[in-house]
Amino acid sequence: MKNVNLNEWGLSQPIIKEFEEKYRGYYLGRVLEEHRNIYKIITESGRIIGQVSGKINYEAFDRLDYPAVGDWVVLDRLEDKEGNAIIGGILTRNSKFSRKIAGRKNEEQIIAANIDVLFICMALNDDFNLQRLERYISLGWNSGAVPVVLLTKSDLCSDLEEKLEEVISAAPGVDIHPVSAINELGLEQVKAYIGFGKTVSFVGSSGVGKSTLINHLLGFESQETGGIREDDKGRHTTTYRELILAPDGGILIDTPGMREIHLLDDxxxxxxxxxxxxxxxxxxxxxxxxxxxxxxxxxxxxxxxxxxxxxxxxxxxxxxxxxxxxxxxxSKRAQIKYKKQFVKIAKSRKKTAYKR
Ligand SMILES: Nc1nc2c(ncn2[C@@H]2O[C@H](COP(=O)(O)OP(=O)(O)O)[C@@H](O)[C@H]2O)c(=O)[nH]1
Ligand SMILES: [Mg+2]
Ligand SMILES: [Zn+2]
Structure with missing residues (x-):
């Protein structure tokens, strides 16, 4: 039984309080990765695989009711034995960065939950686009995290001063840092936002250098780099996100394969x-x-x-x-959701207690 310090993984007082008030007798964990109905979770005993309870499945209205990367969840056990641990609840998210699911009408997908700082990465070459940046910043403020703009690949930029002026006018009140993984520019400034128990996430188009930057911050090769990797069907093969513990403290989340960013109710x-x-x-x-x-x-x-x-x-x-x-x-959705839940509650009253 490994002894993991969950404070290192961002455990905070409000989470402890909610957990102790509502889930006595259960165990606490944080979602590290999400794969088709299966979650990798860190607990005080180490990593464990979990899946959601029948109750969560039964009561879920949409994807927001399922755990997301970065969520604090309630578990029925801490150790691996036969089968997966059961996730019985999701603790209140203090922030969530979401996007609209590409192709689906209005469904929200959480990219990362419980993040403190959202690094919005935009490269200082072809990727440079103020409209997109404004869109990200708006989503960033809406997430509950603090947005910070990182202008990547500054080594490729010959008119940095001009570009900075433009970004400052498009991002009032937001910290902006030019960075370069090639000549290590700005890395110390970025590190200043990352510390013990703090969760930071990197978002931005594919190929802007998020994974490269993360590897430089960590000091080892954790993330695959090289831009867009696609399989024979043109899909991105590295689509999963994960929480990575930085050796000097802090939790980093890379977001691979973000091709489209859509606005949500913000x-x-x-x-x-x-x-x-x-x-x-x-x-x-x-x-x-x-x-x-x-x-x-x-x-x-x-x-x-x-x-x-x-x-x-x-x-x-x-x-x-x-x-x-x-x-x-x-708001139309919220009405439907309310109705649906009402019908479910009425139905479940007739049934005997429903578990798992
Ligand atoms: N010139 C330059 N190239 C970079 C920099 N950071 C990353 N790259 C290159 O940009 C490409 C995409 O980088 P990657 O980190 O995979 O981008 P991601 O898709 O945002 O994770 C790779 O070929 C990197 O070598 C940088 O600071 N300067
Ligand atoms: Mg990447
Ligand atoms: Zn007016």
């Missing part, structure tokens, strides 16, 4: 990432100003003077429209 995230525009809008004469033909519109003035760029304002309008659309869809 009006709050947009407000935070476009705080400069929200601030301007408060100066418009009308509180419901649509910034089109209204008199004394502070946004129009800022656009005319160049204080606010057309590009950024366009990006803001686009993201806002998408968020409103998603919000409508999601």
């Amino acid at each position: 009006a709050d995230g947009i407000e935070a990432s476009f705080a400069d525009i929200e601030e301007l809008a408060r100066k418009c004469r009308f509180s419901d100003c649509e910034h089109v033909n209204e008199p004394d519109c502070a946004i129009k003035k800022a656009l005319e003077s160049g204080e606010l760029s057309q590009r950024r304002f366009g990006s803001y309008l686009k993201l806002k429209k998408e968020a409103q659309f998603m919000e409508r869809k999601l």
Whole structure:
């Protein structure tokens, strides 16, 4: 029986409190990896394989009701014996970075849960795209983690000052660091965010250098690098995410194979990432100003003077429209979910106690 210190893996007081209040007699673990209905979990006795209980399966409405990488879960045991351990509950997530599932209509997929810092990685070469960055930042604020922008492959950039200016205007209030794995630039700044029990996640397009950076931070080759790896059907072969313990403390999560990023219900995230525009809008004469033909519109003035760029304002309008659309869809979902659960509760009252 190995003695693992779960504090090293990010165990916090609120998790302990919730666990002790609601799950006496059970065991605690954190999800390291997720593979088709099977989870690799770290416990105080070491690693264990788990699967969700029948109760979770029965009551689940969508993927949010299943464990995700980074989740704290409740287990029926700590050690490997015949069969898998059973996950009986998921403790409250203090943050979750999600995306819309590609191809599916409105289903949310959690990329990583209980993260403290979200490193949004964008390369300073072809990958450079302010619109996409704004989208990520908005999702980042919405996740509950602190977004930090890492401008990767700075060794390939000849106009760093200019690019930095652009990023600063697209990411007000967000820390921004140029980094390079080739000449080790910025690594110390990144390490400053990573410490004992802190969970950090790296997101961004394939090929921007997330895995390379992680290997440099760890000091050993943990992640496969080389950009996009695809099998004969054009799918990414390395699609799983995992929690990695850094030798100097901290928990790192790489996110391979993120091709598309879609917005979810995140009006709050947009407000935070476009705080400069929200601030301007408060100066418009009308509180419901649509910034089109209204008199004394502070946004129009800022656009005319160049204080606010057309590009950024366009990006803001686009993201806002998408968020409103998603919000409508999601509230409909919430209603369906409520109804479905109500019917289930009514049904289960008739049945005898349902376990596993
Ligand atoms: N020039 C340069 N290339 C890099 C840097 N970091 C990574 N790369 C290269 O970019 C490619 C993709 O890197 P990888 O870490 O696999 O990207 P990921 O898909 O974001 O994990 C690899 O060929 C790396 O060698 C960097 O700082 N500078
Ligand atoms: Mg990678
Ligand atoms: Zn206005």
